[in-house]
Amino acid sequence: MEVHKIAIISDTHEMLRPEVLEILKTCEAIFHGGDLSSQQILDTLKEIAPVFVVRGNNDKMWAKNIEKELEMTLYGVRIYMVHDKQHRKKNFNGIDLFIYGHSHKYEEKTIDGVLYLNPGSCGPRRFRLPVTMAILEIEEESGNWQVKKIDLTEKNRDGESLIGVKEGKLKATVEIIIREMRAGRKIEQIAKKLHIDSAFVEQICRIYVTHPGVDAQGIVDKMEVSALFERKNA
DSSP, X not given: OOEEEEEEEOOOTTOOOHHHHHHHTXXXXXXXXXXXXXXXXXXXXXXXXXXXXXOOTTOXXXXXXXXXXXXXXXXXXXXXXXXXXXXXXXXXXXXXXEEOOSSOOEXXXXXTTEEEEEEOOSSSOOTTOXXXXXXXXXXXXXXXXXXXXXXXXGGOOTTBOTTSOXXXXXXXXXXXXXXXXXXXXXXXXXXXXXXXXXXXXHHHHHHHHHSTTOOHHHHHHHHHHHHHHHHHTO
């Protein structure tokens, strides 16, 4: 029996991991829940397979022609997609699968016969949230379908975390980021200089600005508390 494999990703934020690309190459279509953050990411995805995408809050003027909502039927499965689930339409009549993103947290639950799916983020890692995506499998003859979660968090090598920071070097890296920020460097400049992802740098800068007087260890501690909160409420 032929099975169609559809990739579901979101919040890549200008990052396409090699392991993600390898999985995408095994799929015949790609759904992206928004926050690609650049035309280059979209172009790369289109070279792999047909792409169905909605505009996220970080997709600026380059994405002005991308719709904020998408609704379509694929191999008999009625799919509706929007970046932030708070902006979803009210009437879900006839919808089988609701895809959304924004939070970077994987979520899969059924409400009134509709499967709500947030594939999480397979781009830059937000604190210690897992790096995830999903695969939609649809059987050709029966029309039966299922969603499979893919967790890429443990697939990294060489002792480097998924934010690009060596294990045990988090505090030292935060200290450098603070120093660079004080010197007037922009987030992208700092990320490029340290060879780490910009989303992580942005989070450090945000904590530093919103918590006057906090030092590097204080920021690390707040990150640990945030990670525990995310796991408790997952």
